Amino acid sequence: MPARTLVEAVNDALHVEMERDTDVMVLGEDVGRAGGVFRATAGLRDRFGPDRCVDTPLAEAGILGSAVGLAMAGWRPVCEMQYDAFSYPALDQLICHVGRYRWRTGGAMDFPITIRMPYGGGVRAPELHEDSPEAYYVHTPGIKVAIPSTPADAKGLLAAAIRSEDPVVVFEPKLLYRTARDEVPDGEHVVPLGKARMVQEGDDVSLIAYGAMVPVAQRAAGELDASVEVLDIRSLRPLDEDAILASAAKTGRVVIVQEAPRTCGFAAEIAARLAEKAILDLRAPVVRVTGYDVPYPFWSIEDEYMPTPERVAAAARRLLEF
Amino acid sequence: MPARTLVEAVNDALHVEMERDTDVMVLGEDVGRAGGVFRATAGLRDRFGPDRCVDTPLAEAGILGSAVGLAMAGWRPVCEMQYDAFSYPALDQLICHVGRYRWRTGGAMDFPITIRMPYGGGVRAPELHEDSPEAYYVHTPGIKVAIPSTPADAKGLLAAAIRSEDPVVVFEPKLLYRTARDEVPDGEHVVPLGKARMVQEGDDVSLIAYGAMVPVAQRAAGELDASVEVLDIRSLRPLDEDAILASAAKTGRVVIVQEAPRTCGFAAEIAARLAEKAILDLRAPVVRVTGYDVPYPFWSIEDEYMPTPERVAAAARRLLEF
Amino acid sequence: MTQVAPAEPDVRRVIGDGGDLADRVVAGLTETDLLAIYRSMVTLRTYDERSVVYHRQGRIGTYAIFWGHEAIQAGAVHALADEDWIFPSYRESAVGLLRGMPPETILAWWRGHPAGWWNPAEFRVASIVVPIASQVPHAVGLAWGKKLRGEGACSLAFFGDGATSEGAFHEGANLAAVMAAPAILLCNNNGWAISTPVSAQTRAVTLADKARGYGMPGVRVDGGDVLAVYEATCEAAERARAGGGPTFIEAVSYRMAPHATADDPSAYIDPERVRLERENECLGRFDRYLRRVGVLDDEIAQKLSEEALAAMKAGIAVAEGLPPPDPELVFRHAYAEPPPDLRDAG
Amino acid sequence: MTQVAPAEPDVRRVIGDGGDLADRVVAGLTETDLLAIYRSMVTLRTYDERSVVYHRQGRIGTYAIFWGHEAIQAGAVHALADEDWIFPSYRESAVGLLRGMPPETILAWWRGHPAGWWNPAEFRVASIVVPIASQVPHAVGLAWGKKLRGEGACSLAFFGDGATSEGAFHEGANLAAVMAAPAILLCNNNGWAISTPVSAQTRAVTLADKARGYGMPGVRVDGGDVLAVYEATCEAAERARAGGGPTFIEAVSYRMAPHATADDPSAYIDPERVRLERENECLGRFDRYLRRVGVLDDEIAQKLSEEALAAMKAGIAVAEGLPPPDPELVFRHAYAEPPPDLRDAG
């Protein structure tokens, strides 16, 4: 298996899926001529033509709104939002239509729309290039959400998203686009939605994370002299609740790591499920290590905002000593 | 004290605050000539003129985006979103600007913007007139959120929002607009943000709710033969965490009621805080009684979706028998 | 590219006023065609008037009245081919009737009953869209997608004057032009967005002026003249199929009824103006035209309206005869593959 | 209402080409004024060129180059009164220099340092806005709000050709016209939105054509001609103050540099075209004009560019001398009254 960076794996998935299914098309800002500002769509326009890899006008609601119509016409649109925060103009179409249209037809029509976007901080970028918006998406009925942390999952989850009859949003951790490099299966590779990935098994404390926070959790595990379990949930909806509950049952101590602002982030959802379904297993508080309820800071101090291995390890120690 | 319906209390608050502070202005769709589709702004245009009660074009992002500029010009804009789901086109301005602009100026400028909207279901309305979008708002840094359940709080919290130097979103339970009728103080009446309201004290189980779910919790309390505490949090950010923890410490059993879709709703945030800060007090699982992760249904079956006193009472009984 | 001069005051008309303004004929329209169009207008008018009654009787919920807008809806739909797609707003809720949709389906929608669901592909009629202008990008995407597949279909989106203020309209219209999508953007300028007059909605001299900003043709027609709407839509559809891209049509009309059954316009609308507009309403105008050209007489008119009424009565009977919906439907159809925990709710 | 004919090909120019096209003079501009404008352009040019160097040296982060757009920025700002507000995008990050903002503030912004914060009220320069077109409604609200308060100020929003495709532009522009807000919408049509040519952005014949859809004047100027931009902006500001409402100005320019330091345009842009455009860049054109009219000579030019360079060098020194920011700032300024639990994060 060849080693690929995470963004190369995304590009590979797009090539494979567009090859496999001629109904798949990619649209977005600068995805064609330029191949995407992160090169995630590089080569697609040459390979599949400007009709299947479309440079759109600068209009996110137009992109996602037209994807609804494209799906009605039989296409499987893969929409790129150029950056996390630039997906917000499309939230109206997402909430009112992408998540509801299948229901609105009584299930008569599917809307196999994929939305993919680079997300997250730590990349020394100007304002509004570092958001982690997954909570807005996962709170929206009718939407599925996946967030890979490895090149192989980036390929496999995107493939699953593209093949899904339901709308799926894939958040790609831009911090890992080029720093994460690992073996990625050639050709068709699908990672089913709804299955967590056990990163490492342990007995004393569970670190639950997704996306760019998975390596942070792994580094935290390395700093702890305890038997640490690290779980990458990688699919927020559908969620592998069994894997989470099993880990909690085993260790009784759970730290959840989330980069996004704290309030109503996905870590809250996981903690709430533990409070409801694992109460007798918990031997200590459920701790969320998260970003703060503040605008993502200037990059010279962004490291203060981002959850660090130290913060995660400290939280875990509190639980171990509880 | 005169008895007023909840929507009359909103209207009263607007009159009082506009009278009190000539910088306060109201803008939105049909707020002027028509006085609002729910009559919440009735009389304002006649009383304060078309410059301070403005019928805008049909453009929610334009309304909220211009409110940012109006605030820079020294106004305290009170924006009406005609219905919950019609606020979504403005989410981009909310997230990128309303919640960040003060920070962006290093605190040099305040953005005393109020957004108010009728929200929620149970009113036998066509699609997209029944959403409960509070999670999108409370997850957004820089934003404060209040949700009254009584006429007096509807007046007092809206007054606090208008007087706040921070942007505040007030969700008004449209189901209670005319069904909730109670005494409302005349003249200036301010209910500070961040203080929960103890609806009824009890020792065995706590029912925590807000907005239209408070009366549901109260009815559930009536059905239970146990000592039930009902807490109306009424301010989601700032949140009266002490009141929640105190209630949990007293009863050890907590049911949280939320109308919005389940995943990453505000009930998850409350449950997560309990799992972190009340773990030793909890004598039973923390249960969330919520809407479902589905599009709000056709109104002939909406009662299936809405949390009912029965569902809440059943959840409480499970905890009492745990 | 046909484009309307910004200040062009006069709107296209085909139907005369029986006096100085002479009738025109639309080339290619046979008597049968004319009667079919008339029949569609009667069907819509009947649906609308009965719905208002049913609402008063508590047999349907809030309802968006379209009385006086039948010419726009029927004129446009008759100009389309069967495979062309229609994207209605709540104002065109019953337009499916002209595509063979049974009235009970639409009545069920207004009754808040899941039997109000329909399969857009079956009728090439998209679902009713409530958020203003948000259906415009859908229509554009459909048209663009059909074109990419080499299928001849085009799409038509209905929306109002207020909708032209929304970003969704703008982004959709611009995308349509850029992609040369075979889409028809049909704006029913009825002068009002609930209580907001079009004069407070925009300072554009005409709404058709907006077309130029997208580099697409903008035409104005008399929205009370079903044949003018028909003719303009035919031209737009031809242009679309020929690769000429989208067209913006401003159908100038007037809202002669409350915004919806819940609305009381007395606060903001001049009743005298409404009275005059109602005297000149579109069905009567077409009726008189057809009689002038000798295509319609009392007998046919009577027959058609009786048929329409019978169909509507049958429809409401079916709708009211429906069993109460299975609450189970709350959990159906949101997902092709529902997440396992969809029912978790405490 | 002055309005541009849709297909009007020629753009307004003041500066001639030294040959057949004669120079014009702008009434009321003294030699001092002309030199002040020149000085501003030199300041901006120097800021931009040094910033690209500083980026290469790793002394600032990603940077949005505006080389060749100085005429648009300086021409517009000089046409404004001191109390008028400017709403920049990232492309006009340094426009505050023309309002007395120290270079270190802007350099700090690009260094990701909180010293990059400034008080908009102090300079009547709003914060740099990154989401495309989203500053347009702010500028409109500010102008509208000032007018409501009876203050004479107007606002000017800078944005690009790509921005005209966004709903935020549309909603803001329409609102500006409806409220007769004293706002100037200045579109820098530099032909590109990153890799997307304006031909793929819209089918409008000119971007100024969009103005008509809002019922506002739309004018086109040569964006490389600082005096043409100045003149058009003066007229727009006058109209705005006189209650004539907003104006849309399309400044036709070309992006002669990468979109930003991170961008490699070789994949999509024709280097030959860029070379030609750079030969005709705006500062050189104005420099030659000023020499033709006898206002500028080597000595003054030299002096001004040395001053600008010195200011810039002082600015980077200050910026680099700043102490590392207090991490505590993460928690500051989001709220006037922060929620008590702002620091909770495990």
Ligand SMILES: Cc1ncc(C[n+]2csc(CCOP(=O)(O)OP(=O)(O)O)c2C)c(N)n1
């Ligand atoms: C995005 C959005 N905002 C607000 C509303 C509430 N609303 C329903 S109808 C309407 C007026 C629409 O006017 P127009 O577009 O002219 O269509 P008409 O009702 O006249 O057919 C408004 C504001 C909505 N449905 N969607």
Ligand SMILES: Cc1ncc(C[n+]2csc(CCOP(=O)(O)OP(=O)(O)O)c2C)c(N)n1
């Ligand atoms: C809403 C939004 N979408 C996407 C982006 C990413 N982006 C940054 S600059 C740019 C192109 C802007 O082009 P234009 O408006 O012509 O301005 P220019 O860069 O040419 O000055 C894009 C797409 C953004 N900043 N905001």
Ligand SMILES: [Mg+2]
């Ligand atoms: Mg209308």
Ligand SMILES: [Mg+2]
């Ligand atoms: Mg550009």
